[in-house]
Amino acid sequence: MSTPEVAKPNRGRSYAGRSSAERREARRAALIDAGISVFGRDGFRSATVKSICREAGLTERYFYESFANSEALFAAVYKSLIAAIEAEMLAAIEAEPADAEATARAGLRVYFGRMADPLIARIVLIEIFGISADIDRTYRAVTLNFARLTEELTARLFDVEAITAGADSRLLSMGLVGSTIHIAMYWHLNGYRESLDTVVESALRLYLAMAGNSAH
Secondary structure, three states, X not given: OOOOOOOOOOOOOEEOOEEHHHHHXXXXXXXXXXXXXXXXXXXXXXXXXXXXXXXXXXXXXXXHHHOOOHHHHHHHHHHHHHHHHHHHHHHHHHXXXXXXXXXXXXXXXXXXXXXXXXXXXXXXXXXXXXXXXXXXXXXXXXXXXXXXXXXXXXXXXXXXXXXXXXOOHHHHHHHHHHHHHHHHHHHHHOOOOOOHHHHHHHHXXXXXXXXXXXXX
C-alpha cells in the first residue's frame, strides 16, 4: 500500500522566481513610487486612480489590491517618505562626532536635502493639509515623532538644567520643528532661490540661538 501524499501548505504561486505575495508587494511599492510622482506633480486633489496606475504601469484592479482609495495611497506615500527621511537623519546624526553644531548641521542637511526635491516637498509640506481628519492625525503623529527626534538632538545643544528652568524641552523641540518646517515651506514655495548651504546654515542658527551659551 502506497503512502498517501501529505498536502503541502500553499505559500503562493511562484512566477519568475517570485511568489504571489512578493509580486503583490512589488506592485504596492510601484504604486507608492507612482504616488510620489503624481501627488508631487499634480497634487492630491487632481490625482486620480487612473493617472496613478498609468504612472505605475498597472491596471486599476491592482490598485485596489493594496489600497482602498487614493487617500489610503497618499497616507502610505507620506509615511514612506517620512520614514526614509527620519532614517537618513538618524544615520547622519550618528555618523557625526560628538560635536553639537556638526551633529545638528548633519541632520538639517539631510532634511533640507530631501525637501530640495519639489515632488517630496509638495507632498510633505503642502498636500498633507486639509485632506481628511485621518490624514491630519497622521501629520500630528509624525510631527510629534520629529519633535522627539529633535529633543534628542537638542539635548546635545542645551544644558538640561538651563532649559528646565521655566521651560519645557518638548515645547522647545516642537518650536524648532515648526520653524524648520516653515523654512522648508518658504524655500519650496519661493522657488528654491537660496542655496542648500544657506538654508541649512539659517536653520542651524535657530538651534544655536536657542542653545545660547549652553552648547557643549
